[in-house]
Amino acid sequence: MDVKTETKTQVNTTQKLTMVQAVNDALKTMLESDKTTMLLGEDIGKNGGVFRATEGLQEQFGEDRVVDTPLSESGIVGTSVGLAVNGFKPVAEMQFMGFIYPAFDQLMTHVSRIRAKTMGHYSVPLVVRAPYGAGIRAPEIHSDSAEAIFTHMPGIKVVCPSTPYDAKGLLIASIEDPDPVIFMEPMRSYRAQREEVPEGKYTLEIGKGKRVQEGTDVTVIAWGAMLPVAQQAVKQAEQQGMSCEVLDLKTLYPLDRDLIAESVQKTGRAVIVHEAQSTGGLGQDIMSVIHDTSFLYLRAPIERVTGFDVPVPFFALEDHHLPTPKRVLASIEKAVHF
Amino acid sequence: MEKQFPIKKIIDDQGNLIDSQYEGEIDQELVQQLYYHMLRIRLFDRKAISLQRQGRIGTYPPFEGQEASQVGSVLALGNDDWVFPTYRDHGATLTFGADMMRTFLYWNGRSEGVIPPEGKNIFPAAVPIATQIPHAVGTAWAEKRKDTSNVAIAYFGDGATSEGDFHEGLNFASVFQTPTILFNQNNQYAISVPVEKQMHSETIAQKGLAYDIPSVRIDGNDCFAVYFETKKAVERARNGEGPTLIEAVTWRTGAHTTADDPTKYRPDGQGENVINPVERLEHYMKHHDFWDEAWVTKIENELTNEVEAAVEAMEQYPKPNPEDLFDHVFQNNPKQLEEQKHAYLEHLGRV
Structure with a gap:
């Protein structure tokens, strides 16, 4: 396991948590261990957050540290x-x-460049958490997946876990990171699974993806809420005799170029899955990583399964916008049978 | 500031007329119109909650408690005026002429739900906060440039006053003296955050002072105060006298949305003493000889049937087509979007 266990707090017991509970646990761990940690947001205090990600934290740590802000x-x-x-x-x-x-103005014009423009004199160790993504029949605007807007911004890291264990370790790492981090939480996965999560403090390295399944025919690359979709497709592909390697990127900036290159050089094929719009989507950056590192290894054109170049629709049509296992499977087949 | 902006009332909580200058202006037609629409939207609202509970529509934000604010204000407008609602203002839009079937459709995740009837200027509900305020100011500005006497009303809540768009919208309205009614429903809570934590100001009306926008604070549960004060603002706007900020102090009886649990953040018993505006108008009607039992029974039946028919029509509405995802993004879609559409329809076996 890629855990860097802190020496002070031994990680020896675990508890079964959903992702939203793991987020809560990470925040609690940091509020306990670092007096400078502060939470700010709308309805995060008394209400415990609209998803209950901050449940109980204001009660425990007070209104000065867990702040219900103006809207x-x-x-x-x-x-x-x-x-x-x-x-x-x-x-x-x-x-x-x-x-x-x-907040776009603050992020783009200030958060992205305060360190650079002051030559390191000032820095912004800030985390912005944001539940993202479609698929829960939420009202309009609640379902955007805007990671590529933020990976495009210089000076900002973008992290997106897909499991409870990763969510806790990456959120703590993000809070401890000396630079700004956009931390995307797939709301569709908030309560989708429970997983053993260590108590106390542990961190996962930002910038490291994970090979969640080994295979030889094709590399399927996903993150966040699209990981389970990719995995369902892979299951079906394997029934057809195709051996799939699955990568969970976990950090979207900086990308784990070594992991991607190593895998694609082995399989010679890649299918990238994301729910954000296609044009300017992160899939295009991943394609350029593959192009730059592994061009001569490719045995088929790189496939992308993405949302379309349309506004995320009202929920009656969201299942058509979101990549489905069926669409991912079709792309796996296309790549493997090229 | 509370002294400078006292809450104006025409009737009290028990429905007694307390401002006698309006005695001659309140007639049977106005009373029945207000009551009819307040009852109508209440039936709609309660039906929507029940449909959500049964899984027949998606998340829904109820407006019960705000009937007088919404109906009283929108009835003060003219047919050619513009309405810029939030997601909680279907009481206003339905009264102004939005289609009830389509309003249900909107909460069932359908874009068709935002399309207003021909000739009605009803903008889609703003789901982000305060973004509609500059839109209403711009639309009013356009009416001014076109030399019409039409006005625009922007609805927004107490939480919206914290957003930049509120302040930017007010400043533009003030600088360009646009015919805009900035209609705030201070329902005391922005989801879980009470107004006293949202701002350190005693009133919302006072925020107009900084922009030299005439501002008034009214009892938002008194449909007459809402109606007559909005009417004054509309007349000022039509006469080229610029914007008005109205703070209608009201109360969100229910949850923020059907996904929200107000017992998490509201003290026990808070709001129990608030007399619902519909009951308040009933008291007034009974005290002042406007109550006609036969008429009330008749409209109750009619309105119940109207709501049921709208639900039925919503549920029988044709299913959405995946083509709809692509077909309205541009007037003429770029080739690459058409290619995405074609590939997807091919994947579905539709071409």
Whole structure:
């Protein structure tokens, strides 16, 4: 396991948690261990967050550290910048990723470049958590998957776990990271599975993906809520005799280029799955990683299964927008039988 | 500030007329119109909650408690005016002429639900917070540029006043003196955050002072106060006298949405003393000789049937086509989007 166990807090017991509970546990762990950690967001205090990700934390740590802010995303991120440059570790919650856009200005014009433009004199150790993605019949705007907007921004790391264990370890790592991190939480996966999660503090390395399944014919690359979709497709592909390797990227900036290259050089084929729109989507960056590292190993054109170049639709049509196991399987077949 | 912006009322909680200057202006037609629409939207709202509970529509944000604010304000508008609602303002849009079947359809995840009837200027409900305020200001500005006397009303809640778009919208309205009614429903809570934590200001009305926008604070559960104060604002706007900020103090009786549990954050018993605006109007009607039992029974039956028919029509509405995903993104789709569409339809076996 790629766990860097902290020496101070021994990790020896585990508990079975959902992803949203694991997020809660990570926040609690950091509020306990680091007095400078602060949570800010809409409805995160008394209400415990609309998904209950911060349940019980205000009660335990007080209103000064777990803050119900005014309804103002630009205000939340902008003041978090100020807190971060002056000694605090703010963890800001955007209620849904679709509501992060008022904070776009703060992220693009300040969070992305404060370290660079001050030559390191100021830095912004800030985490912005955002539940993202479609598939839960939420009202409009609640279902965006905007990772590529943020991977495009310089100076910001983008992390996206797919399991409870990864969510806790990566969130703690993000809070401890000296630079800003957008932490995307797949709301469709919040309560989809329970997993043994160590108690206490542990971190996973940001920038490291994971090979979740070994195979030889094709590399299927996904993250967040699309990982289980890819895995379902892979199961069916294997029944047809195709051997699939599955990668969970876990960090979207910086990409784990070595993991991608190593796998694609072995299989010679790649299928990339993401629910965000196709054009300018992260799949294109992954394609360029493959092109740059593994061009001569390719045995088939790289396949992408993505959302379409359309606004995320109202929920009656969201199942058509989202990649399905059937669409992923079709692309696996296409790559393998090229 | 509470002294500078006292809450204006025309009737009290028990439905007694307390501002006698309106005695002559309140007639049977107005009373029945207000009551009819408030009852109608209440039946709609309760039906929507029940449909959500049965899994027949998606998440729904109820507006019970805000009937007087929504009906009173929108009835003060004219047919050619513009309405910019939030997701909680279907009481206003239905009263203004939005189609009930389509309103149900919207909450069932269908884009068809936002299309207003021909000739009605009803913008789709804003789901992000406060973004509709600059839109209403811009639309009103366009009416001014076109030399019409039409106005635009923007609905927004107490939480919206924390967003930049609220302040930017007010400033533009003030600078360009647009015919805009900035109609705030202060229902005391932005999801779980009470208004006293949302702002350190005593009132929302006072926020107009900084922009030199005439502002008024009214009892949002008094349909007459809402109606007559909005009417004044509309008249000022039509006469080229610019925007008005109205703070209608009201109460969100239920949850933020059907996915929300207000017992998590509201103290026990809070709001129990608030007399619902529909009952308040009933009291008024009974005290002032407007109550006609036969008429009430008749409209109750009619409205129940109307709501049921709308639900039935919504449920019989044709299923959405995957083509709809692609067909309205541009007037003329770029080739690459057409290719995505074609590939997907081929995948589905539709071409």
